Amino acid sequence: SQLECKIQESVAMKEELQKQYASLGESLKKVEAEQMECLRSYGDEKEARIAAESSRNELSEELNRVKLEQKRLNDQIKMLQDTNKRLQEYNTSLQQYNCNLQADATKNAETIDKLQKEKNTMVETMNGLKDHSNSVKLQLEMAKSSQSEALKQKNNLLSEVEALRGELHQVRDDRDHKSAEINSLLSDLGVYKELTGKSSSELENVMIRCDALEETCSNQTEKIKTLQIQLASANEKLKRSNLTTMETMSEYESQKRMLEDLQLRLTEAEQKIVDGEKLRKKLHNTILELKGNIRVFCRVRPLLSNESGAVSYPNNGENIGRGVELMHNTQSYSFAFDKVFDHSASQEDVFTEISQLVQSALDGYKVCIFAYGQTGSGKTHTMMGNPEFNDQKGLIPRSLEQIFQTSQCLMSQGWKYKMQRLQC
Numbered sequence: 001s002q003l004e005c006k007i008q009e010s011v012a013m014k015e016e017l018q019k020q021y022a023s024l025g026e027s028l029k030k031v032e033a034e035q036m037e038c039l040r041s042y043g044d045e046k047e048a049r050i051a052a053e054s055s056r057n058e059l060s061e062e063l064n065r066v067k068l069e070q071k072r073l074n075d076q077i078k079m080l081q082d083t084n085k086r087l088q089e090y091n092t093s094l095q096q097y098n099c100n101l102q103a104d105a106t107k108n109a110e111t112i113d114k115l116q117k118e119k120n121t122m123v124e125t126m127n128g129l130k131d132h133s134n135s136v137k138l139q140l141e142m143a144k145s146s147q148s149e150a151l152k153q154k155n156n157l158l159s160e161v162e163a164l165r166g167e168l169h170q171v172r173d174d175r176d177h178k179s180a181e182i183n184s185l186l187s188d189l190g191v192y193k194e195l196t197g198k199s200s201s202e203l204e205n206v207m208i209r210c211d212a213l214e215e216t217c218s219n220q221t222e223k224i225k226t227l228q229i230q231l232a233s234a235n236e237k238l239k240r241s242n243l244t245t246m247e248t249m250s251e252y253e254s255q256k257r258m259l260e261d262l263q264l265r266l267t268e269a270e271q272k273i274v275d276g277e278k279l280r281k282k283l284h285n286t287i288l289e290l291k292g293n294i295r296v297f298c299r300v301r302p303l304l305s306n307e308s309g310a311v312s313y314p315n316n317g318e319n320i321g322r323g324v325e326l327m328h329n330t331q332s333y334s335f336a337f338d339k340v341f342d343h344s345a346s347q348e349d350v351f352t353e354i355s356q357l358v359q360s361a362l363d364g365y366k367v368c369i370f371a372y373g374q375t376g377s378g379k380t381h382t383m384m385g386n387p388e389f390n391d392q393k394g395l396i397p398r399s400l401e402q403i404f405q406t407s408q409c410l411m412s413q414g415w416k417y418k419m420q421r422l423q424c
């Protein structure tokens with residue numbers, strides 16, 4: 001029974017062991033399955049690790065590249081900062097230079113104005129002197145003609161005097177002759193009286209003739225006196241006219257010298273004006289070049305009654321007067337130009353900015369101004385406006401006015417202008 005008990009125990013143990021074996025087999029299977037799972041996950045992990053390693057390598061390469069790029073960008077930023085600093089310094093110096101140039105230009109314009117005024121005064125003085133010189137010339141001519149007239153008169157008088165002297169001589173001869181005749185008659189009379197005591201009537205006749213002859217003789221003497229007085233006054237007149245001629249001649253000479261001096265000063269002043277004008281042109285062009293050879297302005301027209309929108313202008317920062325901001329669907333868009341004319345800007349405000357370019361064109365530089373924008377944005381209004389009203393005139397009529405006015409002024413300084421109009 002003990003053996004049976006042992007056998008039963010052994011059988012029970014065997015069953016137990018078989019159960020354990022079966023459970024161990026199952027556990028083994030589970031472990032094997034787990035092992036397979038582990039092996040699979042290990043494989044996956046290995047792949048993932050390889051992929052992670054390759055991506056890590058890529059990332060580290062990328063990092064190196066990024067670092068290099070960062071270094072390069074840092075260098076570039078530093079360089080840009082340096083350039084920016086230098087540009088700011090350059091800008092400051094340019095602004096300074098610009099201010100100096102503008103001051104110079106103002107000074108030059110003042111000098112030109114002064115010279116122009118001086119020239120005008122000189123021209124006026126010269127014209128006055130020319131008039132005076134003409135009148136002096138006229139006077140001289142008149143004095144010369146009156147002198148030649150007086151000379152002629154003097155010659156006439158001299159010849160007349162000569163004739164009168166001859167006549168006087170003749171008369172004196174006649175008188176002497178008559179006196180001799182009278183004397184002979186008187187002696188004849190005496191003889192007759194003595195001889196005959198008659199012929200008293202004959203004697204009277206002779207006496208009458210003798211009286212007549214004496215009267216003629218005294219008349220002739222009177223005439224000679226008058227002629228001598230006339231001759232003296234003609235001589236006096238001649239002397240006076242000679243004196244006046246001399247005075248007129250010396251005055252004419254001094255006026256001529258003065259005129260030559262003024263002409264010289266005028267030529268110098270004109271040369272100065274031309275030099276000043278050349279300098280002004282150069283400075284003006286330099287200022288425009290400093291402002292920028294190509295400039296873009298924006299003009300915002302007032303909204304029409306059927307339009308809506310929001311336009312604003314920055315009132316701080318570096319874009320004051322240069323920026324414009326638009327709102328659309330609650331989003332804001334900013335734009336910057338060389339200058340912005342807001343909706344309240346007048347035609348004159350726009351032209352003031354443009355007029356310097358017109359001046360440049362008059363100075364011989366090439367200039368082009370054109371308007372660009374969508375339909376109805378105000379191109380025609382800006383360029384042409386309404387020329388019939390002074391405040392509504394656009395850029396074209398204003399530019400033409402400036403061109404004609406300035407060209408008229410500069411023509412007197414010897415500049416010549418030729419204008420052409422092309423329509424495309």
Ligand SMILES: Nc1ncnc2c1ncn2[C@@H]1O[C@H](COP(=O)(O)OP(=O)(O)OP(=O)(O)O)[C@@H](O)[C@H]1O
Nearest residue numbers: 300301302343373374375376377378379380381382
């Ligand atoms: N700055 C302004 N102030 C007042 N009115 C303006 C201004 N600009 C334009 N306008 C008005 O807006 C309207 C359209 O302007 P305009 O005819 O000049 O546009 P446009 O650009 O020439 O058009 P399109 O290309 O069709 O010829 C006109 O009635 C004009 O008077």
